[in-house]
Each structure stands twice: as structure tokens, then as C-alpha cells.
Amino acid sequence: MFYREVGQYKTSYAADQAIFPIMQDRIGMVVIILGAYALTFTNNDFLLNAMMTPFLIFTLAAIGLNILTGYTGLLSLGTGAFMGVGAYACYKLTTLFPGVNIIIWILASGFFSALVGVIFGLPSLRIKGFYLAVATLAAQFFLEWCFIRIPWLYNYNTSAAIEVPTRTLFGIPVTGATATAETRYLVVLTIVIAMTWIASNIVHGRVGRMWMAVRDMDIAAELIGIRLLPTKLLAFAVSSFYCGVAGAMMVFLWYGGAESTVFSINQSFFVLFMVIIGGLGSLLGSYLGAGLIFMLPIILRLVPPRFGIPVHAATVEHITFMIVGALIVFFLIVEPHGLARLWQIAKQKLRVWPFPY
Amino acid sequence: MDILYKILIDPFMQMFGAPDLLVQTLWEGLVGGMLYALIALGFVLIFKASGVFNFAQGIMVVFAALSLVGLHAAGIPAFAALALTVVVMLALAWSVERAVLRPLVNQPDIILFMATFGLTYFLIGFGELIFGGDPKVMITEELFLPKGRINIAAFGGMVSLQKLDIAAAIIATTMVVVLSVFFSKTRIGRALRAVADSHKAALSVGISLEQIWVIVWFAAGLVALVTGIMWGARSDVSFALEIIALKALPVLILGGFTSIPGAIVGGLIIGVGEKIAEFYWGPLIGGGTDSWFAFVIALIFLLFWPHGLFGEKIIERI
Numbered sequence: 001m002f003y004r005e006v007g008q009y010k011t012s013y014a015a016d017q018a019i020f021p022i023m024q025d026r027i028g029m030v031v032i033i034l035g036a037y038a039l040t041f042t043n044n045d046f047l048l049n050a051m052m053t054p055f056l057i058f059t060l061a062a063i064g065l066n067i068l069t070g071y072t073g074l075l076s077l078g079t080g081a082f083m084g085v086g087a088y089a090c091y092k093l094t095t096l097f098p099g100v101n102i103i104i105w106i107l108a109s110g111f112f113s114a115l116v117g118v119i120f121g122l123p124s125l126r127i128k129g130f131y132l133a134v135a136t137l138a139a140q141f142f143l144e145w146c147f148i149r150i151p152w153l154y155n156y157n158t159s160a161a162i163e164v165p166t167r168t169l170f171g172i173p174v175t176g177a178t179a180t181a182e183t184r185y186l187v188v189l190t191i192v193i194a195m196t197w198i199a200s201n202i203v204h205g206r207v208g209r210m211w212m213a214v215r216d217m218d219i220a221a222e223l224i225g226i227r228l229l230p231t232k233l234l235a236f237a238v239s240s241f242y243c244g245v246a247g248a249m250m251v252f253l254w255y256g257g258a259e260s261t262v263f264s265i266n267q268s269f270f271v272l273f274m275v276i277i278g279g280l281g282s283l284l285g286s287y288l289g290a291g292l293i294f295m296l297p298i299i300l301r302l303v304p305p306r307f308g309i310p311v312h313a314a315t316v317e318h319i320t321f322m323i324v325g326a327l328i329v330f331f332l333i334v335e336p337h338g339l340a341r342l343w344q345i346a347k348q349k350l351r352v353w354p355f356p357y
Numbered sequence: 358m359d360i361l362y363k364i365l366i367d368p369f370m371q372m373f374g375a376p377d378l379l380v381q382t383l384w385e386g387l388v389g390g391m392l393y394a395l396i397a398l399g400f401v402l403i404f405k406a407s408g409v410f411n412f413a414q415g416i417m418v419v420f421a422a423l424s425l426v427g428l429h430a431a432g433i434p435a436f437a438a439l440a441l442t443v444v445v446m447l448a449l450a451w452s453v454e455r456a457v458l459r460p461l462v463n464q465p466d467i468i469l470f471m472a473t474f475g476l477t478y479f480l481i482g483f484g485e486l487i488f489g490g491d492p493k494v495m496i497t498e499e500l501f502l503p504k505g506r507i508n509i510a511a512f513g514g515m516v517s518l519q520k521l522d523i524a525a526a527i528i529a530t531t532m533v534v535v536l537s538v539f540f541s542k543t544r545i546g547r548a549l550r551a552v553a554d555s556h557k558a559a560l561s562v563g564i565s566l567e568q569i570w571v572i573v574w575f576a577a578g579l580v581a582l583v584t585g586i587m588w589g590a591r592s593d594v595s596f597a598l599e600i601i602a603l604k605a606l607p608v609l610i611l612g613g614f615t616s617i618p619g620a621i622v623g624g625l626i627i628g629v630g631e632k633i634a635e636f637y638w639g640p641l642i643g644g645g646t647d648s649w650f651a652f653v654i655a656l657i658f659l660l661f662w663p664h665g666l667f668g669e670k671i672i673e674r675i
Contacts, residue, residue, distance in 0.1 A: 075467060126663045134655055134656075138649065142649040145649050314490065318486040319486065325474075329472050333461055336464075
């Protein structure tokens, strides 16, 4: 690497346990965060609205699923539905109580999602693996049906869709048609950074270690005194909370309106693929995976025309599917810990460069 | 009280009031269930022989049907197209073994499961790229599948059976019988069961894992082709089938992952259950229940029988 960590001694337990033990890494993080905020000044609506905002929202959903699948080892195919619960809960809350700040409702909708997640997580004590995957599919299809067949959820709109009303924060519109791309991006960025920080603290603490013990071998975990049901349900709750907030942000700060089809099973797979490719059990992986899977179609759409190769929108979609599918198999074969692990290897190689180890 | 009456009494009154309708619904359910059972059969075949939970079985059904229709549309006679599709499924089995299974041998089950997600998406993209995403009509007549209905006057009314469904039932039964004979009587079938018991022990007595996997994926491909033809003849050949094929998963939960009779019984239970529930109880809660009914049934089953009705009980050790 172009920096050395020589001379940075760890003199306390706190320093030893730090997530970024090296000064340069800490500076790097601050630079990245400041850079992310600085993107607001580019005034590039395409960049902010069509790339960065959705990227961050998917990252949050991927973090949520990663907590469940990557850290606790419970495979879930119901992410899309849990995102939907967040979105519909936020819609109901803000139309019932329009006076309350929308940010509060976006975060509060996560609790509804968490509650639903816990209910569908109950079978996880007795079943695991594929069986649990099927149980979460039940959540996916049942909730999707609820979004269509319970008109109360979308306030009896004739279009059966939820439309985001305009809400303001400090007098500036945040949601709805009048909100600018910059405001939305800033709100999403702040929420995602804050929630990543919280997630990082959870997974590096006692709760996270309990989750990982359950993932590695649940019977052994039970023997050393971890109560399985509360641990697994907590993972479901936290994971669904994150997915719910991501879903609420997706509708309120990105789409501006949505039907039940947005939260279909394909969305669940989309997020699962981000987690697999990014790296199971890694927060950094959630960012990398979301970035790769979300940016791939955009790149495929933008790059070939630059070289004079015309591409159909449909063809791009098909090729994306093929590449994503092949990438998943590739990563599972070559590097089951995904992009995050590749990044670690690269970092280690650079750290000791020019020596091999 | 009124709602209790509607839930608990009224549906049964309807059932006994019009037995011909009940029989009709039961028949529709059985036929639907048979198709779920066929998809589940493909899952069971692969799971038994390689321990891989093949999520891609649904898309294999679509892919087989699309290849058949696509080849026929390219001007190849129906039965030559059928033979070519069999070759395509063999090629698919071989490439899956080479590209996915062989590098992933001895990995945890869940990794292999997720690899089949990747395979599913690859096949969706590949299929749409080659054959296009729009629904197609299955070449029913060219394959000499019967059309039309038989009306039987029974149960104080009329029960109408599609000839196609009867043919499907016969073909499915034949296939199950052939498969079980193949598994229990032939050399390859025995080798296959040996692999299912233990990879290591099978290798040590000289059974080639690679060969067995190709064979079993090919068998699953053939089952997929038959399912694809039957299902395609009932509705269209389209990628929507892939979502419907997910219903084979609750079937497996009911039947257990390793049991062929389980897959069939489970399929029939799910098929009949969801049709009856949709017809008699569906209107009470707004209809469209068949999208989730099977999964919720499976969920309830899982709470009481975590290994399915016919599944092997797993004992876990440290």
C-alpha cells in the first residue's frame, strides 16, 4: 500500500479492538464520507437520483439481509416482502399522522417490518437451511398478496398503488414530486451511514458474536449458553428493521410511488445476490455487492453505445441476468466470501509489498 | 356468528349441495397437484443423488419447453425437435456438472443451494436472449396429445375432464414407474443410491461421481421436459412458469426431500388443498389465495413435522 503502519502501537484493549486500527484507514474513511457528501455539489441529477440514492438504499437492504444470512446463517428469500412492509407501514403512518416528521416515520416503519419478521422467523428455531428458505418464501408470497388484496394498506386508491405525499424537513421538501435529488440523496446518505455505524457496533459486539456462534454451529452455541430462540428472533428483527427502512426509503426517497410488484420475489433475489457477491458476513461486502449488482445494468447500458455498438434495453436485461448468474457461481467457487474477501487479500498483498508475505 | 357460519359451515353445505362441482374441483386440484409433483420429482432426483437442492428445476422446465417450441418453430419436425431437446438437456446436465458441481464438490449444502440460484438466473437470461421473453404456444397437436373434453354425467350433474389431463396423468404415472424401476433394478440406479448414501464410500467402490451426476441431472432434465410439455399444453410456455414452479418447494416440505412417493403424495395434497381452499374459502378473503396457500400449509407442517411426512429424521451431532 502507499502507506505504512509502522510505529502505530496498540497500548489499550480499546485500540486493539478498534474496527479501523490504523490511522490512515480512519483518515480514509473520513475522506470517503466527506466525498460522498461532496457529491451533492455536482448538481448531477442522474448521478444522484439514478445511481447513488438507489445504490445506498440497496446497500441498506443488503446489510439487513447480511445480518440474517451472513452473520446468523439463516437463509431468507423474503427480503422483498419485508421491504414492502416498511414501505406500506411508512405510507400508512404518514397519511394517518401527517404532522409528524417523515424521517421519524421512515425509521419507525422499520419496527413494523421487524414485528412481521419476528412472526415469520418463529419457525427458524425448529427448521433451518432449505426448509427455512421455504418458510420465508411463505412470508414473501403471503405479504405480497396482502399488499394487493387489503385495500386499507393503500388507502383504497383506485390504482392500488401508494403515492408519496410531499413532506418537509426544516421547511425543505424531502419527499414527493417537489423534492430535489440533492435533498433526497443527503437524507438517504445520512440514514445509511448512521445505520451502518449502528450495524457495525451490533455485529462487533456481544450480540454479533452470538449470531456468529449460531451460524457456525447452533447446537454448540446452545451448549455454551446461547439461547437460540431469542438470538435467532433478534437477528430476524434487526434484519427486517433494516430491510423495512430500506423499503420505506426506496418508495419515499427514490421511486415516489410503488405497486406491490416492486416488492416481488425478484427483489428478494436481487438483494440476496448482492449479499452473496459482496461477501456473506461483511458490511463492506454489502456496499461492494450492492454497487456491483446495481451498477452492472447501468454500465452495460451506457458503455457499448460509446463504442458504437447499439444495444437493446431487453438484451441488456438478459445479459445482466446471465452475468449475474455466472458471477454468483464464479464467486461461490473461487471466493465464497465475495468481493469483501478479495478486497482484504488485495489490501494484505499491498501492505507487505514488495515482499510476498 | 355470521362470519363463523361462513367459514365453518357454509363451504361444507356447498360441497354437499353440489357434489359434481366438488368432484370437478377435486379433479382440477389433482391435475394441478400432479404437475407440482412432477417438478418436485425433479428436485428429489437431484437431491437424492448429489445432496444438491436444485433451485433451478423450475427454470429447467421452462428451458426444456422453450427449446422444444423454439426448435419446432425453426422448422424441425415435432419429434425430431423432441429428440433434439433431449440432447439439449443432456448438454445442459453435462455443462452443469462441469461448470458448477465439480468445482463445488464437498462444499456445504447451502453454498450449492445458492449456486443453483446463480444457475437459475443464468438460464433465465440465456433463455430470454435466445427464445425471447414472450409466451409461446406448446406444439400439442404435433406431438399427438389429445384435445377436447370428456363429459361424464355423475354426482347429479356434469363432470368435465380434459383429455389432455388424462393423458398427462397416464404419462406421469408411467414415468414414475419407469424411474422407480430404473432406481431399484438397474446397475446405474443402484450406483446412484450408493452415491446418495455416501459420496466417499461410493467413490471407494469405483463409482464415478461425475458420471452419476450427469446421469441424474439428465434424468431431472427429462422429467423437466415432460413437465414442460404438460404444463405448456395447459397454459402457455412462458417464464411466469418459473414462479409457479416454486410451489414444488412446499410439496417437498410435505413429502420430504428424499422420497419419490412423498413428492407425489405431497404434490397431490397441495394441489387439491389449494384448489378447494380457493374455491370454497377464497371468496371470503378476497380470492387469489393460491399464490401463498401452499407455502403457508408447508409452514404449518414444518412447525409439527420438521422433516416432512416421508422425510428421513436427521440426528444432529457436534
